[in-house]
Amino acid sequence: MNSFGTLFRITIFGESHGPSVGINIDGCPAGIDISENDFLEDITRRQGGTQVGTTPRKEADIPIFLTGVFNNKTTGAPLTIIFENNNTRSGDYEKQKAIPRPGHADFTASQKFGGFEDYRGGGHFSGRLTVCVVAAGVVAKKILAKVNKNIVCKAHLKEVGGETDIENGIAKAIQAGDSVGGIVECVVKNLPIGLGEPFFDSAESLISHAVFAIPAVKGIEFGAGFAAAKMFGVAHNDAIQNKEGLTLTNNAGGIVGGITNGNDLTFRIAVKPTSSTPKMQQTYNSETESIENFSVKGRHDLCIALRVPVVLEAVTAIVLADLLLLTQKVERIF
Amino acid sequence: MNSFGTLFRITIFGESHGPSVGINIDGCPAGIDISENDFLEDITRRQGGTQVGTTPRKEADIPIFLTGVFNNKTTGAPLTIIFENNNTRSGDYEKQKAIPRPGHADFTASQKFGGFEDYRGGGHFSGRLTVCVVAAGVVAKKILAKVNKNIVCKAHLKEVGGETDIENGIAKAIQAGDSVGGIVECVVKNLPIGLGEPFFDSAESLISHAVFAIPAVKGIEFGAGFAAAKMFGVAHNDAIQNKEGLTLTNNAGGIVGGITNGNDLTFRIAVKPTSSTPKMQQTYNSETESIENFSVKGRHDLCIALRVPVVLEAVTAIVLADLLLLTQKVERIF
């Protein structure tokens, strides 16, 4: 389903080429200041329109507060935020129905929804919907700040196309005339101890559940992650130094037994190359019943990973807001 | 919470040194043949007692069907399976309460539950509970087989301590007198197309959610995974070859847009070294209020990853059983 969360529950809706995309937040505490301006920084970061390697498509992306806001504060009733889709060219997509683009959800969506899906621009599967996640993330970050204003949830691009010098990675992709993948890292400082449940709702379980909702994510690792698989125990275990649980190293990434331990929460995600590449590709045309070559025209990001950090922060903040409510570390009225 | 799943919902309970550990399956279809013998192979695989690198602790691990089975078939009512804990030496643990073991949940559990947790042998956080997951996995695999008897869900150890020759990896650990991590890969063949939901309940989301419930898992990657982050788009995209969606390559790991595409579902997980290492370690003693050195005595696995494959298969089968029910690919009465 298109919902996530127990006490801070988001429901996402909309299609790339429909009238609007939006998000509903149920369980949002009452009394949080909400104004359009609070959203602009993160929304602008997501647009990434001025960065090399991102699509020139620009949308106003003004959040419209449909419900749940009164006198510029949240009311405790469901908060609905929508974004209108202004800048769509549906004509681009009509002819593509029979030609599922490799790497896109075209084929699987069509199989799952019997051909009734809105296939224009990826429809409900479009990265466009991440603007809604970013908006919910802005609200979630406000909740984190109420617990402790020193909680900082920051994600950054760590690697593009295997290069830690990101500009080099992008340059390689431009030179190759192809899209490219990347790695994004997220660090959250000053979280309280005790978030996460022992078995199925471990902090890692909930974060990864939400993170894999971000289109193009294909892997996640906490702390030392995959490197831990190559390590010996004594090197991997983080020695506890004081009664607050500070550890000498942080190979656990701030989570032990599925529960936050008060050290920095750190994890990285693998973002695949943008599925829409300018290169010639092969796919199966269900109308002509033959394999054909084609290339994707139009405005597309060369490296979608460039736009992921703010979305990853948002998703992380959303999970943490829910966990903070679940463990009663934050009030229901501000 | 200690539950997972929507239509095939498991709830896990128990502690390492309590009278028993168990699992409840709600929503299990009626009419599935259930006998003790069906469980022995997977339970034995999990014990791993004869393998080098695994603990010599042996438990009978006979599944006891408490509810939901009648005339050796599931009834459609909640199915409860318990395992008695016979082979426990609680005396080992009494003195350790003040000394949280690095890498274990001792510290976080104590903080979360206010010191009321059953700390003996890891209590509810013990790997002992994975025997329950394995049992539920046996039931889940039967459901998969009802959809298509060619569905095969298999996990295997791919790497230990960085070595693809697993015996070498274990030998290194024995030589080092330390525990060691590993990588486990899972492949599921012949799954139907269409499992998974577009946004928050993508197949990757649900699988990773469940997988991070397995103690010691610190990373997961689907298909090309982290390698995708280094790739160009044309190399990563899997070219579609026919109307069934067969692809030339399988960098997506069988999931596109969060939905299975009919190709092999493939993913790998990173398992950290067993937290209990024979090596001397440092931790903070809350009674003496000082850092102290200690080493873990007793029976412990050198490489917990050796025992993970069957647990990973179980978790995967559990998620897939739920997804098959959600998408009506399997009946509620067999």
Add this chain to the structure above:
Amino acid sequence: MNSFGTLFRITIFGESHGPSVGINIDGCPAGIDISENDFLEDITRRQGGTQVGTTPRKEADIPIFLTGVFNNKTTGAPLTIIFENNNTRSGDYEKQKAIPRPGHADFTASQKFGGFEDYRGGGHFSGRLTVCVVAAGVVAKKILAKVNKNIVCKAHLKEVGGETDIENGIAKAIQAGDSVGGIVECVVKNLPIGLGEPFFDSAESLISHAVFAIPAVKGIEFGAGFAAAKMFGVAHNDAIQNKEGLTLTNNAGGIVGGITNGNDLTFRIAVKPTSSTPKMQQTYNSETESIENFSVKGRHDLCIALRVPVVLEAVTAIVLADLLLLTQKVERIF
């Protein structure tokens, strides 16, 4: 929370005097024909503007399909329907904040949400939101019809102010210059056997859960209901007549052991008198800190029960759509 359902899950949002009210349906099967016209009959029934005893407030109540509809069919992605609020006079309410109206949610909402709630016109607690429920009910009824076109879900007003001649009941209220309560009955014919789960999700549990979301409902009874408490067993038990489970009588109201038995599903609800009465009433003014007399001005229904039948049908159809999906009696693609 403001959601209901497992596989056909609705989330309701909005306030009486905000820009709009709306509903999101997640899990709606794909391929259902959707046009504005399909909604008009039920929406008009709910308005009840021409009936004696109902408020003259008229709203266009045109459903706006924000998401999830493409080429006039549902897509399988979340379906969002909103209704704009055109006809609001917020000035009426500003001065009332300190004076909680008896029978209304003013006091409890203010206590729960710390005074941040949108108190204008009942805000999120307004009967206005039932237009959204009616819209979701229209979609749910289409799902019922796909299972069996003979399934009929009909509710009617059975009693007003104790009178089974409804016009008499209304006349009594007009004469008394007061609002009045009523009883609404719902009957669903030709349902399949087997809907509902044995324990906590009995058909009665789910229906009553949803029904008590309708403002002003204070009781529900299935089949013989409260009369059953006065009966002997042999008179109450419904004798089974054939292998399809047809019974001689229907004191069970079509549900036995929490599961539908194929006979007519029948239940009644008690609707309290409209809280807004023209009569002088007493309440506590938190500003003056004294009890004061006041009467409610403005446009209000004399008998809210008159408008409830279509809402009750909607709620019932929503529950049944979910149960039909849960028991695989209806497909996910039409």
Add this chain to the structure above:
Amino acid sequence: MNSFGTLFRITIFGESHGPSVGINIDGCPAGIDISENDFLEDITRRQGGTQVGTTPRKEADIPIFLTGVFNNKTTGAPLTIIFENNNTRSGDYEKQKAIPRPGHADFTASQKFGGFEDYRGGGHFSGRLTVCVVAAGVVAKKILAKVNKNIVCKAHLKEVGGETDIENGIAKAIQAGDSVGGIVECVVKNLPIGLGEPFFDSAESLISHAVFAIPAVKGIEFGAGFAAAKMFGVAHNDAIQNKEGLTLTNNAGGIVGGITNGNDLTFRIAVKPTSSTPKMQQTYNSETESIENFSVKGRHDLCIALRVPVVLEAVTAIVLADLLLLTQKVERIF
């Protein structure tokens, strides 16, 4: 499904003639004193073995704490309580499979579960499982007491067979040689204001959801309930008297807008006559394919309503414990 609750979630399992019945409580706060003795009073009340009109079947009904208790306190991990079934005579039931008893779940269970259900003694549908609900209620009552030791949750039998003098009602049934129904009322004093959510999780919604899980319940009404349907507004509205929300009357039954208002929570339920009556009845025999007369032999309650009060208290306390956690009126560690 067989679960109920969000933060204090119970899962019930077992069959009348299986080895045991049980309940799992997930989300139970840590540090609650738990001893066998705490359960005996309520379990004994449920047995009702010494009352006229109740079955002479006696079971030891000793709660066995399988998991989640350590040093006589809850640990915060899932709490599992089972009761062994000692006193069963399965032979009584074997021949009845083809003869569904009117008023029982025999027919619907068989249809729903394809004949795989454990039909002995009602199987999973047996009133036997209410002993598990009572046990969970004991734990829930302890949570209520932590919020305010003056919270009192009490249910009593109000009417039997239409007689408010209960002994008269029972005498009538004995004279008639038949089973008889009754009405049970529940009152909860000193609850905090603010429990319940505006729309789908109103306090009435959640209570009625849980209450209809009790076998034989066919109706529920809050406050004035069905009588409200006959009332005028000014008589029904409860005038607010002070800033704590005390009302002159309590026709609302302590819930307005779905949210508790601090006045006594009051509601009544209708309990149908025990389905097993000594009288001759008619049903359809699926083996002989004909209608036949039969009467139920064996030990059965004449008036099941006699045993319901303690179960109703338990169910109510369970719902309230969850609502108290949801609204952060009670801690997660005691």
